[in-house]
Amino acid sequence: MLVTVKLFAGLRELAGAGELRLNVAEGSHVSDVWRVLADRHAGMAAYAPSISCAVNADYSRMTAAVQDGDEIAFLPPVSGG
Amino acid sequence: MLVTVKLFAGLRELAGAGELRLNVAEGSHVSDVWRVLADRHAGMAAYAPSISCAVNADYSRMTAAVQDGDEIAFLPPVSGG
């Protein structure tokens, strides 16, 4: 199934893009999507302890199930304000 | 000697004026000026425990000495803000 991945700040820079399309296996969780990315982009794995995630623009968990067409966002540590 | 007395809020209402000229004895203190007023205007004495005072538009004390020409202000409890 196809998902859209949104990346920001340091993650965006490592991936060289703020938005990607990824094919992931049926039954995947957010953590599986993350693993695909971390395997593909050097340096991304170091973010694992500090990222959070969103599914379809709602805060979510790495353990959440992913549906076809979902927008999965990975959020490095934030610095707004 | 002659002093100007400024009165505000409840004190002004009791005296019927916001500004008075008073003749007080040489060597008077602020407390003496207050006593003259309190004797003259019914109801004013009840303010004694809660008033504060100023001399020439600076915070002062009832024990301060008064000079000829001073402006003495008596401040009932405040309610700004």
Added chain:
Amino acid sequence: MRDLFRVSGQLLDAATVTAAVEDARCGAITTFVGTVRNHNAGRLVQWLDYEAYEPLAVKSFERIAQEASERWPGIRLAIHHRTGRVAVGEASVVIAAASAHRADAFGAARYAIERIKQIAPIWKREHFQDGEVSIEGATADPDDRSARQTAMERACS
């Protein structure tokens, strides 16, 4: 003209007060606006009348700013208070505090409103549909350490 401390019958403008403390070194500005509510203690308020001993009121604001800068070095504080009739929804007081640190800006603005209520020679009178009442709050003693301590405790989390 950017007055830091002002007591006047003119309409207050928060942007003017804030502009008076802005500084490129300050990343945090906290502004407090006190407005006239349409009710108080269950009665409908029509307007308030504020009376001030203006020269001393301005000095009291300077004093409060001095006290604040002892606790929050580098703080920039401005206070404007209105006098005369103030309609429901209009501002009676505007405070702006600018600092490099947000905790200081919040602390100083809160401290300032507490101290104004304690020591500024300003009095309000509430006008209701069915009457009016003068409000008497705190004894205005700037040297009362316990009052100052209370203001500081409310300001500092």
Added chain:
Amino acid sequence: MRDLFRVSGQLLDAATVTAAVEDARCGAITTFVGTVRNHNAGRLVQWLDYEAYEPLAVKSFERIAQEASERWPGIRLAIHHRTGRVAVGEASVVIAAASAHRADAFGAARYAIERIKQIAPIWKREHFQDGEVSIEGATADPDDRSARQTAMERACS
């Protein structure tokens, strides 16, 4: 149109944010403006660039307002955050909190800025004369009770 929660590239205006929360029942409005300082950690700042996941950032502001209203019932909160290049002296964030009680207005505004820094999906990049650096702060976990507790402690005196 009075947006309570907004994330956009437009210049921020404190008066607009404040107007969004004004209410005749509220006598106290606390506004917080975060501006870009001309220096940070000893280096001269030229400008900041803010990047946001906009739809989630707006939802994070709504969430923060909901949290605030649990602690300060009746609080009215508005949050506007800017994105893109923000020059020195310009505002990156404006928060306004209105309440019948000044303690609540101060508390909620302070709580909001602490929570924004903890959970809003917004990232800044500092541009200096001699380079630039992305800033990474808090892990954005809205359910982290300890972070929320910290924000509450800073807000409540």
